[in-house]
Amino acid sequence: ANGxxxxxxxxxxxxxxxxxxxxxxxxxxxxxxxxxxxxAMNSAKATVAAWASAYDVxxxxxxxxxxxxxxxxxxxxxEALQNxxxxxxxxxxxxxxxxxxxx
Numbered sequence: 733a734n735g736x737x738x739x740x741x742x743x744x745x746x747x748x749x750x751x752x753x754x755x756x757x758x759x760x761x762x763x764x765x766x767x768x769x770x771x772a773m774n775s776a777k778a779t780v781a782a783w784a785s786a787y788d789v790x791x792x793x794x795x796x797x798x799x800x801x802x803x804x805x806x807x808x809x810x811e812a813l814q815n816x817x818x819x820x821x822x823x824x825x826x827x828x829x830x831x832x833x834x835x
Contacts (some may be wrong), residue, residue, distance in 0.1 A: 760796065766805040773802045 742753040760772050776794040784792035 758796075760798070766802075769798070769802045770806045773799055773806075 740755040740757070741751060744750040744752040758776070760769070760776075763769050763772060773794075773796075776796070780792050780794040783789070
């Protein structure tokens with residue numbers, strides 16, 4: 733009946749009170765902006781980290797198939813600005829070199 737969730741909870745070997753693996757499924761809905769997606773990803777990771785530290789769980793992590801693309805959204809603005817500034821600096825240096833050669 734619940735075969736879809738069969739592997740989501742695994743008891744520790746020889747125990748009926750300690751889990752060795754738990755998978756929690758969640759859905760991210762209603763997000764239209766990149767900022768919302770990044771905030772949802774960071775919130776999910778922070779929630780799992782807080783839960784793991786509260787219960788002394790080692791190796792807990794949050795993952796969704798969309799997290800890699802959302803992580804790119806987190807850094808794209810900063811990297812675009814960095815690339816623009818570096819290109820501007822390179823053009824400035826080249827102009828100074830050529831202008832100094834003319835004098």
